[in-house]
Amino acid sequence: MTDVDRAPIEDWATDFDHTHPDYAARAPEVWDELRDRCPVAHSDRQGGMWLPTRHADVAAIAHDTRRYSSEGVIVSPFKPVGMAPQGYAPPITSDPPFHAEARRLLLPAFSPKEISKLEPAARASCRELLDTALADGADVVDAARQYAQHIPVRVIAEMLGLPREDGDRFRVWIHRIIEAPGARRDIAYEDTLFYYLGQMVEDHRSHPRDDLIGFLIGAEMDGKPLATEHIVGTIGLLLIAGIDTTWSAIGASLWHLAQRPDDRRRLVEDPAVLPFAVEEMLRFYAPVTMARIVADDEVELGGQTLGHRDWVLLPFPSANRDPEAFDRADEFVIDRERNRHVAFGLGIHRCLGSNLARLELTVAIDEWMRRIPDFELADPDAVLWSTGQVRGPRQLPIRLLHPEAL
Amino acid sequence: MRIAYDRTKCQGHGRCYALAPELFDADDEGYAVVRTTGPVPPELEKAAALAVDNCPEYAIELVPD
Numbered sequence A: 001m002t003d004v005d006r007a008p009i010e011d012w013a014t015d016f017d018h019t020h021p022d023y024a025a026r027a028p029e030v031w032d033e034l035r036d037r038c039p040v041a042h043s044d045r046q047g048g049m050w051l052p053t054r055h056a057d058v059a060a061i062a063h064d065t066r067r068y069s070s071e072g073v074i075v076s077p078f079k080p081v082g083m084a085p086q087g088y089a090p091p092i093t094s095d096p097p098f099h100a101e102a103r104r105l106l107l108p109a110f111s112p113k114e115i116s117k118l119e120p121a122a123r124a125s126c127r128e129l130l131d132t133a134l135a136d137g138a139d140v141v142d143a144a145r146q147y148a149q150h151i152p153v154r155v156i157a158e159m160l161g162l163p164r165e166d167g168d169r170f171r172v173w174i175h176r177i178i179e180a181p182g183a184r185r186d187i188a189y190e191d192t193l194f195y196y197l198g199q200m201v202e203d204h205r206s207h208p209r210d211d212l213i214g215f216l217i218g219a220e221m222d223g224k225p226l227a228t229e230h231i232v233g234t235i236g237l238l239l240i241a242g243i244d245t246t247w248s249a250i251g252a253s254l255w256h257l258a259q260r261p262d263d264r265r266r267l268v269e270d271p272a273v274l275p276f277a278v279e280e281m282l283r284f285y286a287p288v289t290m291a292r293i294v295a296d297d298e299v300e301l302g303g304q305t306l307g308h309r310d311w312v313l314l315p316f317p318s319a320n321r322d323p324e325a326f327d328r329a330d331e332f333v334i335d336r337e338r339n340r341h342v343a344f345g346l347g348i349h350r351c352l353g354s355n356l357a358r359l360e361l362t363v364a365i366d367e368w369m370r371r372i373p374d375f376e377l378a379d380p381d382a383v384l385w386s387t388g389q390v391r392g393p394r395q396l397p398i399r400l401l402h403p404e405a406l
Numbered sequence B: 001m002r003i004a005y006d007r008t009k010c011q012g013h014g015r016c017y018a019l020a021p022e023l024f025d026a027d028d029e030g031y032a033v034v035r036t037t038g039p040v041p042p043e044l045e046k047a048a049a050l051a052v053d054n055c056p057e058y059a060i061e062l063v064p065d
């Protein structure tokens, strides 16, 4: 990509671009500035889009499924047309009334009780990754590429019933779909996620297995089996929604800890703070911004008038830093006790994988800290943040301090 | 104080039963279930306040008896 050479943004309030490298590098500053002076920014890019920045506006949109449709949740120049209320990846692209039933099918598999069973496997996986990364006595580890990115892939591949060796292919598809949507490319059909998943579903039909794909093949809505597009869309969603996001949250947490000896020490000396630290990581470094399409003729929001079919971004991370909603919003408080953060969204689309994401983030930080309690950024300029709607470090070289003591 | 829980607002974020397991449980779909009907015992008031203050949907309140 030639992103690096793009012209700087002159005015974020009237011409913002969430795919710009400057946004990747300093999104939190952009939100703070807009929240103070705007608070709903506009841009003509991508066919017209809006960026609210206050918690109150983000919450109002997330709770208003009538005027804001989920038919499109990833902004691109190509808006999905005529797919509501089911959408191409239920339930995230679904609106009421279809949404509730499509979501209810999946809730039991992602309930806290089911997800807690995965903890031993997730811990083992983190330890194995650390063993590999440190095997030859290395004192610099790319925490994003050698550690964070692999953790969610293994867990979700196992739940769905997909080969974990396909992890590299998953990441290519994810990059295409959420980090660089709408980019023009010549891709053979056999090389698309859609084709791959179709094959996997066929394979499961002929060799039934006890995993999520098998479950969806046997599931019914309104007394009828799910259409193949529904199954493929949902599996694609579960694969995509869980990997980039969790990878980002783990990476951002380690980026933070690499620069904060006080917070590292607190985690080592006071393990009971970990659950609070995890929630504060999710508040402060919330990775996910979703989108909606305006479904009404005109909607008033923060002094602006949004038009029919405009894109609206839902920056949950900006809501999480709104001083109207949080005390000391711009400070990372590792033991924050009042934390109504919205990293997992609000309303009917609340992240279905939030219990899994919390487990993975907790275990990833805990296992890292047990093994590598003291560390720093090896080269701050080499840290690379993703662009687009999922924000996190994609390259994160970390140097171990006192490796001889390990 | 008593717990007032609004099932129509709850979206299963799970903060309450993680922070105050003595007072809240999860059903099979992850929605909250309040475990007490009467007043919150004094030793659990802190846990109850934590649950209230961490629910992103404002689905739980502590109300006077």
Ligand code: HEM
Pocket: A062, A070, A073, A091, A092, A093, A103, A152, A156, A237, A238, A239, A241, A242, A243, A245, A246, A249, A286, A287, A288, A289, A290, A291, A316, A343, A344, A345, A346, A348, A349, A350, A351, A352, A353, A354, A356, A357
């Ligand atoms: C730290 C990691 C994660 C974050 C920050 C995150 C964030 C979010 C957010 C903000 C939404 C709301 C979307 C909207 O309002 O349009 C969402 C929905 C969703 N997430 Fe996550 N997510 C994470 C991890 C996961 C994982 C591990 C999975 C599971 C495989 C997952 C599966 C889903 C699904 C299926 C939905 C759609 C739910 C619905 O529409 O009813 N996510 N996520």
Ligand code: SF4
Pocket: B009, B010, B011, B012, B013, B014, B015, B016, B017, B030, B031, B032, B054, B055, B056, B057, B058, B059, B060
């Ligand atoms: S924290 Fe709030 S939204 Fe979450 S389960 Fe409890 S009551 Fe429901």
